[in-house]
Amino acid sequence: MTIDFYWRLPTHGCHDSLRHSAYDRGDWSRPGPYNIAPGLDRDGADDGFRYIDHLAEIARAAESAGFIGGLIPSFPNTDDPWVISPLLARETSSFRFMIAFQPGFLDPIHAARMSASLQRATGGRTVFNIITGGGGPSQLWWGDGFSHDDRYGRTTEFLDVFRGVWKGGDFSYDGRFYSVAGEGLPPLLAAEELPEIWFSGSSDAALQSAAKHADYYLSWLEPFDQLTEKFARVKERTAALGGEQKCAVRVDLVARATEEEAWRDIRIGFENVPDERRAQLRGPTDSVGAARQQALRPSEARRYDELIVAPNLWGGFNLLRGGPALGIVGSYEQCAARLNDLIARGTDAFILAGTPHLEEAYRIGEEVLPLLGHENAALLHAAE
Amino acid sequence: MTIQTYWQLDVAAQPGRSEPSARPQAGTIFRDVRTRVINRYDYYARIAQAAAQTAFDGLFLPYRPEADDSAIVAATIAREVPRLTLIPEFPGSVASAVYAAKQAVSFQRATHDRLGWAIAPAADAEALDRTEEFLTVAHGVHGTRPFSFSGAYFEVQGGGFEAPLNRVPFPRVFLQGESEEALALSARAADVHLFGAAPVAHLRSLVEGLDGLAAGRGRSIAFGVIQPVLVREDRDEALHEAARTGVPAATIVGDYDAVAARLAELAGIGIGHFVLGAPASLEEAYRVGQHLLPRFRALTGRVRAAA
Numbered sequence: 001m002t003i004d005f006y007w008r009l010p011t012h013g014c015h016d017s018l019r020h021s022a023y024d025r026g027d028w029s030r031p032g033p034y035n036i037a038p039g040l041d042r043d044g045a046d047d048g049f050r051y052i053d054h055l056a057e058i059a060r061a062a063e064s065a066g067f068i069g070g071l072i073p074s075f076p077n078t079d080d081p082w083v084i085s086p087l088l089a090r091e092t093s094s095f096r097f098m099i100a101f102q103p104g105f106l107d108p109i110h111a112a113r114m115s116a117s118l119q120r121a122t123g124g125r126t127v128f129n130i131i132t133g134g135g136g137p138s139q140l141w142w143g144d145g146f147s148h149d150d151r152y153g154r155t156t157e158f159l160d161v162f163r164g165v166w167k168g169g170d171f172s173y174d175g176r177f178y179s180v181a182g183e184g185l186p187p188l189l190a191a192e193e194l195p196e197i198w199f200s201g202s203s204d205a206a207l208q209s210a211a212k213h214a215d216y217y218l219s220w221l222e223p224f225d226q227l228t229e230k231f232a233r234v235k236e237r238t239a240a241l242g243g244e245q246k247c248a249v250r251v252d253l254v255a256r257a258t259e260e261e262a263w264r265d266i267r268i269g270f271e272n273v274p275d276e277r278r279a280q281l282r283g284p285t286d287s288v289g290a291a292r293q294q295a296l297r298p299s300e301a302r303r304y305d306e307l308i309v310a311p312n313l314w315g316g317f318n319l320l321r322g323g324p325a326l327g328i329v330g331s332y333e334q335c336a337a338r339l340n341d342l343i344a345r346g347t348d349a350f351i352l353a354g355t356p357h358l359e360e361a362y363r364i365g366e367e368v369l370p371l372l373g374h375e376n377a378a379l380l381h382a383a384e
Numbered sequence: 385m386t387i388q389t390y391w392q393l394d395v396a397a398q399p400g401r402s403e404p405s406a407r408p409q410a411g412t413i414f415r416d417v418r419t420r421v422i423n424r425y426d427y428y429a430r431i432a433q434a435a436a437q438t439a440f441d442g443l444f445l446p447y448r449p450e451a452d453d454s455a456i457v458a459a460t461i462a463r464e465v466p467r468l469t470l471i472p473e474f475p476g477s478v479a480s481a482v483y484a485a486k487q488a489v490s491f492q493r494a495t496h497d498r499l500g501w502a503i504a505p506a507a508d509a510e511a512l513d514r515t516e517e518f519l520t521v522a523h524g525v526h527g528t529r530p531f532s533f534s535g536a537y538f539e540v541q542g543g544g545f546e547a548p549l550n551r552v553p554f555p556r557v558f559l560q561g562e563s564e565e566a567l568a569l570s571a572r573a574a575d576v577h578l579f580g581a582a583p584v585a586h587l588r589s590l591v592e593g594l595d596g597l598a599a600g601r602g603r604s605i606a607f608g609v610i611q612p613v614l615v616r617e618d619r620d621e622a623l624h625e626a627a628r629t630g631v632p633a634a635t636i637v638g639d640y641d642a643v644a645a646r647l648a649e650l651a652g653i654g655i656g657h658f659v660l661g662a663p664a665s666l667e668e669a670y671r672v673g674q675h676l677l678p679r680f681r682a683l684t685g686r687v688r689a690a691a
Binding site for chain 1: 486
């Protein structure tokens with residue numbers, strides 16, 4: 001058995017350390033003398049680099065370090081994965097582009113054409129992370145007025161059409177959201193393999209849609225027992241529908257040579273969190289996954305160690321950067337042991353990340369991934 | 385006005401070239417070591433390089449439903465040709481206006497603002513209406529925050545891009561079509577209107593008409609033409625090649641000087657954007673770029689100097 005490990009391309013800038021909140025890679029913070037991509041040349045002028053140049057380095061680092069590809073997230077203030085992937089297609093060789101996208105934003109037949117074209121450009125390296133949730137005010141920002149459950153209905157139909165036209169020939173469909181009469185990809189495009197489909201979403205509507213279309217069911221890291229129960233439920237539900245569901249976890253790591261060094265980064269980062277960041281995190285959401293994580297209430301914590309929810313599990317990552325709250329902190333061996341635990345509990349694939357994404361891709365690839373599969377007892381003994 | 389010349393990268397032309405599935409499968413005497421990753425996209429990159437090295441200003445990628453998606457191809461080659469403008473053509477119906485604008489902004493950010501938007505000709509009046517709303521919303525979220533809109537096709541509340549996404553310019557919008565409704569839309573919403581190739585007298589009346597329409601709305605737009613060409617060192621060779629290959633009726637066929645003069649005539653009636661194309665895209669890009677463009681530029685430079 002092998003496990004697919006993805007890395008992440010940070011599409012909202014990156015920072016050189018979790019200790020500081022300024023995004024000094026990319027132009028999301030005000031450009032200054034310590035920024036790169038874009039940065040300033042020796043005369044203080046724009047050096048001509050753009051953030052895509054830094055993303056290209058992360059993608060190449062990840063593929064060199066043993067990752068199969070990377071998740072490319074999409075939010076209102078990120079660069080877009082459908083653009084990033086073809087821009088980097090010819091500069092990478094094995095890196096798979098996991099495109100996060102919300103199906104309602106593209107016509108499904110056109111999305112199939114774009115996907116098949118990208119498959120041709122990359123030799124079959126396109127993967128989808130279908131996103132349906134989020135919602136509330138941010139959905140209207142996107143121009144999407146559908147309700148939460150309708151969005152899952154639409155996602156299901158979108159993928160019905162996407163798969164249907166991919167076979168080529170005459171595909172017809174009459175649904176609530178899409179109707180198609182006799183459409184199909186041309187033979188040149190239909191010959192490509194359908195991209196692997198990753199799905200997320202914690203609500204019942206999401207699980208139902210995933211059971212029909214997902215190759216992988218993707219979850220943020222949750223407390224291990226809760227995650228085990230969730231994966232078991234997903235696998236059971238899919239089995240009842242006659243399918244088989246693989247499960248994947250998305251998690252950030254702070255892995256250092258010693259546990260003390262890892263927690264030191266977390267402590268300093270926690271102490272540097274600006275008050276406005278805490279305030280931001282108290283806003284409402286209609287994402288069930290986000291609500292499950294907010295229950296940890298990291299924005300109310302006074303000390304970083306109040307957020308240690310289990311050995312090597314810290315629940316305050318969303319204070320330090322956008323994204324999920326829970327992550328893994330520890331020595332290389334401890335991080336490997338926690339990932340081993342997750343594999344034993346039914347995790348079939350991972351999306352890992354660390355800050356800064358470029359250097360940490362090498363570190364995790366060299367120091368943590370090779371330890372996986374070794375006995376936890378031996379790993380933890382070595383860590384002491 | 386500086387004249388812009390674009391080469392047409394037609395993804396559907398010569399479909400067998402560099403297509404792995406079109407390689408001889410058996411019975412070849414040469415040892416074929418090409419892997420699947422040496423493919424059609426290398427050919428697209430070669431055309432792009434040909435255009436870059438022969439001093440075209442950009443590439444125009446027509447929408448071809450039977451072949452690769454023009455926007456994916458444009459992004460795939462963008463970083464290999466760091467100066468060319470890339471103008472993929474796409475129907476206005478393929479994406480939500482907000483999402484299309486967001487993709488455009490990402491492209492602009494990554495390429496030093498080298499994207500153009502060519503909206504494929506609309507099939508009917510409804511498609512034209514949708515295109516207009518599509519452009520209104522796309523411009524709106526790009527330039528205004530908060531942006532709200534409620535129309536027949538799109539609805540946005542509290543929209544609009546934040547920094548740094550809002551720092552790049554919106555791509556130049558190229559529209560087409562010669563119906564009354566299409567021209568009226570261009571008068572309101574195009575940056576450049578692209579005409580199909582036609583006799584110069586006909587183009588002159590179209591340019592004057594649309595210029596008047598735009599002026600009536602207080603706007604000034606630029607004009608372009610999608611012009612097939614077939615040039616050779618001498619006229620007979622060009623005519624012979626045209627007869628052998630069969631070219632579209634409006635193709636300008638001739639020797640380098642004659643074709644340059646015809647293009648300069650078009651520049652003289654106010655056409656500033658030239659999308660040039662020929663069936664063998666790679667070979668003809670070199671020929672046109674090396675021999676025709678310098679002559680054309682010399683002529684239009686003289687016209688400008690005289691004016």
